[in-house]
Structures are given as C-alpha cells and as structure tokens.
Amino acid sequence: MIRGIVCEEIGSLVWREDLPEPNLKPGYAIVRIRRIGICGTDLHAYRGRQPFFEYPRILGHELSGVIEEIGENGADLRAGDQVSLIPYLHCGQCGACRSGKTNCCRQMQVFGVHLDGGMREVVSIPVSHLIRTEGLTLDQSAILEPLAIGAHGIRRAGVKAGDTVLVIGAGPIGLGVMILARHAGANVIAMDINEERLDFCRSWAGVEKTLTASEDSLARLEEWTNGELAPIVIDATGSAESMKQAFRFVSHGGSLVYVGLVKGEIAFDDPHFHSREITLSASRNATREDFDFVLDAMAAGMIDTDRYITHRASLEEAAGQFDYWLQPESKVIKAMIEVGG
Incomplete structure (x- = not known):
C-alpha cells in the first residue's frame, strides 16, 4: 500500500x-x-x-x-x-x-x-x-507542465519576434505566457488587478509595461500603441468577465486566445467581433513540442524557479x-x- x-x-x-x-x-x-x-x-x-x-x-x-x-x-x-x-x-x-x-x-x-x-x-x-x-x-x-501550457498558448497565437502581446492575468499560467512570449522575441504588456503581481511581472518575467485592470486601462493601451491596441491578446485569468472584456483590447485584424478555462458560457458583442475580424482561439493543454520549447527557455536561463x-x-x-x-x-x-x- x-x-x-x-x-x-x-x-x-x-x-x-x-x-x-x-x-x-x-x-x-x-x-x-x-x-x-x-x-x-x-x-x-x-x-x-x-x-x-x-x-x-x-x-x-x-x-x-x-x-x-x-x-x-x-x-x-x-x-x-x-x-x-x-x-x-x-x-x-x-x-x-x-x-x-x-x-x-x-x-x-x-x-x-x-x-x-x-x-x-x-x-x-x-x-x-x-x-x-x-x-x-x-x-x-x-x-515544465504549467509552463508548457503557456508555451502552447503563444503557439496558438502565432507569437513571433517583434509582436506586441497583451497578457491578461498574472497567475502562474499567465506568468509563463509572459516569459515564454519574451523568449520568442515579443514585446509583452501585462494586465492584472493586483499591483503586487504586476510588480512580479516586471521583476520576474522582465515585462516592461504593465496595466492595472481599471476603467482607464483601454485608454492607456491606446496611448501606448498609437490607437492600434494589441494585435495579440492572451487571457489567462479563468474569469468569465475578464474573458468577455478581453475583446475590447484586440486590434483590428488581431487575435484573442483563451488559455484560461471557465465552467460556463462566454458572451460577446458580435458586431464588434466582426468589425475587427478578430480571430478567437482556445488553447488546451500542451504537446511535447511545447515542453521542448520550455526546456529551451530553461537552458537559456529564462526561468527563475526559486522565485516562481x-x-x-x-x-x-x-x-x-x-x-x-x-x-x-x-x-x-x-x-x-x-x-x-
């Protein structure tokens, strides 16, 4: 036994x-x-x-x-x-x-x-x-496994060097998305309701810009992007309300990826969705390719395990x-x- x-x-x-x-x-x-x-x-x-x-x-x-x-x-x-x-x-x-x-x-x-x-x-x-x-x-x-979840999310989003990626949610999965998006060469903006978590995003994941989720967060993102908003938004909150609101931050022709999962339905405004021709994707689990990507990031010294x-x-x-x-x-x-x- x-x-x-x-x-x-x-x-x-x-x-x-x-x-x-x-x-x-x-x-x-x-x-x-x-x-x-x-x-x-x-x-x-x-x-x-x-x-x-x-x-x-x-x-x-x-x-x-x-x-x-x-x-x-x-x-x-x-x-x-x-x-x-x-x-x-x-x-x-x-x-x-x-x-x-x-x-x-x-x-x-x-x-x-x-x-x-x-x-x-x-x-x-x-x-x-x-x-x-x-x-x-x-x-x-x-x-390796929780970080591979993040790796799969950025692969679903097609993140490449030079992309601007807004990651919503600074929990363990969101943090993995951020640091691995940076490993892929993207410019990452982090958004969360918790200021301490945003501090951690800067110090641990190396994120340069952070947004506190509030009424003026959309205006601040517009200011940073010359009104374009984010071509890639990845929501890792597991919050139905956040996942609904995430559409607001996606640029015209941009993509939204749900890494977080909720038990229930998500509703969104269809005219807004269609007018921007937003691509909406789910990201589930990971493949061995994603594990290998994390191993590569660890070999490059990107992951501070002790602080995570x-x-x-x-x-x-x-x-x-x-x-x-x-x-x-x-x-x-x-x-x-x-x-x-």
Whole structure:
C-alpha cells in the first residue's frame, strides 16, 4: 500500500495510507513521485469549479520523480532516471491525434482530472509520456507542465519576434505566457488587478509595461500603441468577465486566445467581433513540442524557479494547506509539494 491524498468530494481532501500499489504493465513505467506542483485545476476541483471532473479523485498533474521500474523501451529510459510527466494521455487514433493535435484528443484522459493523478507516492505512467530531465532540478522538472501550457498558448497565437502581446492575468499560467512570449522575441504588456503581481511581472518575467485592470486601462493601451491596441491578446485569468472584456483590447485584424478555462458560457458583442475580424482561439493543454520549447527557455536561463515557487509543503501536510493557498493573503504564485527526501 502507498500513501497519498484523495479529493473525496468538494472541499474534502483525505489523507490515505491504503492506496493500491501500481503494477508494471507493458509500455508503462513505475515512477516514484518527488515533486507535485499545485495548479489552478487542483484548486478549482477542490472548490467544485472544475469542468470535466468527477469525485473521488486523486489530484496532481504537475509532476516530477524518478523511475523505479521500467521494461525495454525505445526511449532508452532506465530505472533511476529523473523524469517529468506529460499528463495528457491521448488515444493516438482519433482525427485530432492523427493530425498531431494530441492535446485535444477526443478521448483525452488528463492525469489528475479524468483519472487518478500524482498526489501519491508512486504512479504508473506510459513511457511515451515521460521526459528525461537530467540536468534539471526536481522543481524545474515539475514546473515544465504549467509552463508548457503557456508555451502552447503563444503557439496558438502565432507569437513571433517583434509582436506586441497583451497578457491578461498574472497567475502562474499567465506568468509563463509572459516569459515564454519574451523568449520568442515579443514585446509583452501585462494586465492584472493586483499591483503586487504586476510588480512580479516586471521583476520576474522582465515585462516592461504593465496595466492595472481599471476603467482607464483601454485608454492607456491606446496611448501606448498609437490607437492600434494589441494585435495579440492572451487571457489567462479563468474569469468569465475578464474573458468577455478581453475583446475590447484586440486590434483590428488581431487575435484573442483563451488559455484560461471557465465552467460556463462566454458572451460577446458580435458586431464588434466582426468589425475587427478578430480571430478567437482556445488553447488546451500542451504537446511535447511545447515542453521542448520550455526546456529551451530553461537552458537559456529564462526561468527563475526559486522565485516562481513561493510555498512548499510535504505530502502529509498538503491537504491542510489548500484553504490557505486559496486565500489572497497567502500571496501564493506556485505551491509545491515535496515527497520524500
């Protein structure tokens, strides 16, 4: 038996010491989990606000660990290798998968969302979804996934060097969008309601211009862009109201990408949408290409992991920390669970 945390129902995280041990199957590896990043998805599931979710569920999909058991494989992975886990288990057969869009597979099973995840000591995962991360720390390996979400968002937006990109939302995903857009050579403007977060955008992500979300934010953006507004807007808030208002900041012929997800409907003004011929895109999950882009940014020294991870807890302590991490006064950016030594 192994130990871990189960989200039994909304608002209930239960420590268990009787979880079944995974068995080694062909094409799979047994990985001992060492780090678990806490994502907005985990917090939304805990609060009952996560779409595509059923209880009970073991949460956790931002993961790093060490391979304990593995059979022969084409990836040359071995027991003892440090790895990061790609948590999006795709079928490989549907139209999306055949076209390379494995991130939006028709039969998608996301580790920790559609099936039990990594908030436990040991997991079984397909070898195809492991990335060897020798040379990175366990912390860096665990945050590959949330940063890859940002990488996919900027790829959906077609961000290239010299573009002006407005990123709305300075949470952990939005911060990743900002720093990776900068890595792609874009000029980034950050917008949020929290001044401290905007300070962090400047100091951590290297953003030069920031907007406090307010009644005059549109006028300020117009001033900065000679009335053109932003050709690319990426909303990473997970707020229905923000996602609705984001259309206002898109230039004529520009693009709006939703990285954030809400449980409900989004309404917008169609004449405004059509008059500017705005391209609206959703960004879901990430592909291995996005993970590779993050690895490249880490190799370039772009990612300050120590400042990105603001809170820590052991696996035994973590269930009692969720309510605190949800409070604005906690000032959490990324919470990390440490498992074992």
